[in-house]
Amino acid sequence: MAEIIGTETLTQKQSIARVELFTDARLTPDQWALTVHFEDGFYNEADELVGETQFGTRRVVRAFGAIKDTSISATGATVTVAQLAALIQTACYQFRAEDIAAEQAPVAPEA
16 A cells, blocks of 8 residues: 655555574474564655554464464465475474584684
8 A cells, every 4th residue: 555745755664573483392393383463664766764664563373273274375486384394393492403403513723
């Protein structure tokens, strides 16, 4: 939705401001919950933010167990919510393993 303010045409956009994932997935995989907080802002024709954004304009909450068979498509791939949860879980363990390996890596002596 475009609005003319002064001499500028501004477009109101809503963007994701924060994503929270709550889980006790190892014990209860259906209890994952996703909460997304959005913010609104006005952007000029150069796609630059004019003024400040307003946080918390909308909140979306989904319990994965209730929608685990629902499909989601993006960038040419389609997965179910259950598969998405498995991907997130695998990524978390992989990232943690990478962090542990980096912490334990020997430090090269300075020349």
